[in-house]
Amino acid sequence: MTMLGTPAATIDDPTVDTSAHVVDEMLAAVVPVLRNCTADGEAQRRLPDYAAAALVEAGAFQVQVPKSLGGLELNPLQATRLVEEISKVDPSAGFLVGNMNSQAFAMMALSADGVEEVFADSKAVICGGAFPPARAVEVPGGYLVSGRAPFASGAHIATWVTAYAMLFEGDQPKMTPHGPVMLLAAMAREDCELVDNWNVLGLRGTGSHDYAYHEVFVPHTRVAPLTLGEPNRYFSGPLYRSRLWSGHPAFAATALGVARASLDEATSLVRTKKGNFMMEVLGDSPSIQRQLGKAEARYRASRAYLYDTVDQLWQHQLTGEFVNTEHGISMQLAACYVIETAREISEIVHEIAGSTGFQESSPLEKYFRDAHTISQHAFASQTRYESAAKAMLGKQNDWLFFQL
Structure with a gap:
């Protein structure tokens, strides 16, 4: 609602953050393609060429590239949402969008001449x-x-x-x-x-x-x-004050997407499936209802935790300051918790689904594998809880992100 006499802001207004609009358009372009690529990606052990081309053309790998170098420089909340939404459709594609944008983010360490060469091609990946x-x-x-x-x-x-x-x-x-x-x-x-x-x-x-x-x-x-001194002039915006913590929410968002897709599939399944030798559908079972309710609550809590943490860091970055060790602890804990929770949700869903869950014809089988694979990522495996605790206690840390 606008004040009387004040024109409504448009997406061309430089004072308006248009990143949500950008993400919505990007998703509209790539989601229909990604819905059909999962089987090909599994068979080829890579993102199929047509899916990769759609993501490149949409600018999905330029999300964290500075605008001055032809990128989108999206705020981290919208970048996280992009990864989560893509991961709901194809977790591998979502993982790549998050991971490869983090690689582009790391180019801030190079000289200005170096990044100009890397991003001379507007579709550099x-x-x-x-x-x-x-x-x-x-x-x-x-x-x-x-x-x-x-x-x-x-x-x-x-x-x-x-x-x-x-x-x-x-x-x-x-x-x-x-x-x-x-x-x-x-x-x-x-x-x-x-x-x-x-x-x-x-x-x-x-x-x-x-x-x-x-x-x-x-x-x-x-x-x-490999230090975190002053970045080159192209990476001077608030987005780049997160130091190297930009990858953590991306990996956690991939896990969120897997968890959401698992829950949606399970919810649909229990409405119609009857257990072997049983008369009622699974959705009428109090024990199934309890498991599904708990899994849904865990998903919603972990999602809120991640986005709240990303926003806290972003608000600090907007003040002109770089994130500090305390922010790093918050981000590390959130990433660990979200990815751990997504794995636990996949296990609950696996139990709910019964024999359906281990059949390759069901997407639940793939979601289970994806959730367990991402839980082993070095950025947010169980040992990273220890790294965060060491930082909390002021002890010497073996995790690189608390040393830079």
């Missing part, structure tokens, strides 16, 4: 694996980078591959009082070798194969120390 670290040797004009990293999600889609490399001098890593010198390098995909080895339980459509690289020359402009 970035993948990469972090560990084990690669080996980097400085040479005139840049570095030679060698290594092999697993979990390069979206390997077939990428135009650029990132590597986290340890700087060597001779046969030994170069050391500082805080440990070895770590670098981030961005390499052209054609300079790297894709190793086809993504044979897994769930999230098969992510195509998270290994990438290998042997003495790939990377110029200084596309290599940067």
